[in-house]
Amino acid sequence: MKKLAALKNLNEKVVVITGGSSGIGRACAFQAAQRGAVVVVAARNMEKLETVRRECQLLSKHAAYAYTLDIGDPDSIETFCQAVTTQVGPIDVLINAAGFGNFENTVDTDPKLIEKMIRVNLLGTIYITRLVARSMMGRPGHIFLLGSMAGKIATAKSAIYSASKFAVVGYANGLRLELRPFNIQVTTINPGPVDTNFFNIADKSGNYLEKVGQITLDPDKLAQRMINAVGFTVREINVPLIMNVAAHFYDLFPRVGDYLASTLFDKK
Template sequence: MSLENKVVLVTGASTGLGEQICYEAAKQGAIVVVCARRINLIGQVKERCMEISQKEAYAFQVDVANPDNIESLMEKLKEEVGTVDVLVNNAGFGQFEEFVSFDMEVTRNMFEVNILGMMLLTQKIAIEMLDQQSGHIINIASMAGKMATPKSAVYSATKFAVLGFSNALRLELKPFNIFVTTVNPGPIATEFFDKADPSGDYLENVSSMILDAQKLAKTIVKQMLRPKREINRPVAMEVAARFYQLFPHVGDYLAGGLFNKK
């Protein structure tokens, strides 16, 4: 099994985990499609992918919260690239704040980016995957979608939605040889926290659990041609999330105490 000449589309690919997924896919010979809002950055990622793979790569400016952008992307894919073999829905953002003071306009935007836009793009790509009877959809969710903690009410709500959507979609597409995987990472030292935690206190408090974006990207890319229900990192948070589900009272203690570092 090889990613050689497979088309891998990654959203939120200008920096962080999305960028590293692009590079790891390029190392495996994939034709990478880099999508994000910042046109100057995706151009750089595209060029780097071409250097690594010695193959064509593509960069398209896309705001997944804008349905017209998604329509335009689908037209460009049809004209320039072809059918997507692997879709990585990585675009998203969070903001850690007490819900009672949370700006509801930010709430609306977070749902548009983290779940609604992702669902629209996934639907359009999945229709094409059905035609070729193969494909893999990888949704970057979060440990926040398994174990909610204080100051993450809105973000956790979007990621719980991603998990529910992915779990149902997995069952719907399984008969057609299309895989659906959710990736549930804990904190990763990326630009995500520039908006989610401007003070930097959270990252400092969870320094022992911070994930390396390149290592996680490598793990994700290794699974691109294999059925995998979930990828959960770090292990300590996965164990805590299992306690959260099996023993709710213990789970509340962990989420509100031990893992409440915001």
């Protein structure tokens, strides 16, 4: 993995970020730009993307790019990857930050919403990662997959979201082994609640973040930690610490874990 060290200096390296118009993706874009990266942000809202792109260009002193992308559409993903490779250059770092959640009991959730969540959170991540990983072979690369603490500890009213993130974690674990011989590092990011607009969609009550205020993460600090991991063989980033400890406890003592998940960590 010595060649991976070449990515520790992000100056003029191409960093592609899905979900780059807001939240963790937006924060990662700014952190990468501060390190001199050529930032490519992608999402569905071009107006928001343009704002991020302009700021990245000012921070990095290099060109920055914005593309519309529907991560739930395989054709959109293929078109996007071809455009970036042709117009910007080979991708050095991919950060999969696109995704959404919905706090609702499974029996009450519309099947169309279930399908969309799996398509966006899981299948979209797999499809774009597959294409980018193929393009990285033969040179150092780093891929970040956004999992979640919900992918380690499932709670009520997030069964579908947890399923999508459990699958992302499993996918990352297998992908890491597949890509290791090609000098491509795979890092899974498993955060607890992050103070972003994610909860504007997921939390219909509007008070979840207030209830979990003591363990809520700052997206800028999380993004800084992610960008600092580029070029290093970091397997996972699991935050906050208390939830990481709880996840290990959950694996060792599942019945007690179920009790804690339905009491201590059930704030929806």
